[in-house]
Amino acid sequence: xxxxxxxxxxxxxxxxxxxxxxxxxxxxxTVREIADxxxxxxxxxxxxxxxxxxxxxxIQRMPGLSRGIQLTxxxxxxxxxxxxxxxxxxxxxxxxxGHLSFAQLFGLQDRFSVQISGDSMENAGxxxxxxxxxxxxxxFRDGDIVLAMVDGESTVKRIYKESNKRYRLQPESxxxxxxxxxxxxxxxxxxxxxxxxVRRY
Numbered sequence: 001x002x003x004x005x006x007x008x009x010x011x012x013x014x015x016x017x018x019x020x021x022x023x024x025x026x027x028x029x030t031v032r033e034i035a036d037x038x039x040x041x042x043x044x045x046x047x048x049x050x051x052x053x054x055x056x057x058x059i060q061r062m063p064g065l066s067r068g069i070q071l072t073x074x075x076x077x078x079x080x081x082x083x084x085x086x087x088x089x090x091x092x093x094x095x096x097x098g099h100l101s102f103a104q105l106f107g108l109q110d111r112f113s114v115q116i117s118g119d120s121m122e123n124a125g126x127x128x129x130x131x132x133x134x135x136x137x138x139x140f141r142d143g144d145i146v147l148a149m150v151d152g153e154s155t156v157k158r159i160y161k162e163s164n165k166r167y168r169l170q171p172e173s174x175x176x177x178x179x180x181x182x183x184x185x186x187x188x189x190x191x192x193x194x195x196x197x198v199r200r201y
Contacts, residue, residue: 017037029069050069133194146191147193
């Protein structure tokens with residue numbers, strides 16, 4: 001991982017705006033859009049901010065592209081070239097639309113990931129060694145897949161409220177049995193709701 005230098009308040013604001021646009025629109029803003037966002041009178045002023053972000057290791061810029069701003073490698077993700085083409089090839093540098101990352105797919109706020117161990121959720125499409133993306137918090141609806149802490153161990157299961165005080169943690173496999181827990185059980189906690197799964201073939 002590259003070492004990054006600290007940012008000034010303004011540089012941090014510009015960086016956060018770039019990151020938000022990548023997350024929201026799946027492509028970075030132009031220099032003109034950055035200038036307009038921050039009331040900078042000329043593209044040169046916005047470009048100076050980008051030059052400092054690049055020098056400090058927070059972004060990379062691709063010369064000649066109007067949307068050629070990239071987050072540094074550890075946050076960048078995989079190049080997104082577009083939709084699968086049935087005609088002309090799309091594997092060209094100028095066809096890069098952005099970069100695909102967990103942040104773009106699932107957002108950043110209050111999200112984290114864990115790796116699955118075991119096959120108890122295989123019928124839900126979650127397999128051993130997969131990674132699940134979790135929305136942090138205790139809110140859920142009946143039938144949601146959650147990450148729970150029970151008896152000091154974390155587990156991913158589908159949750160159902162059996163009564164005011166009891167929950168059923170339901171596996172998605174015929175080889176495993178449900179787990180019943182009481183709401184007042186001191187070692188029971190809902191850590192978050194599963195919002196995505198990532199698998200490496």
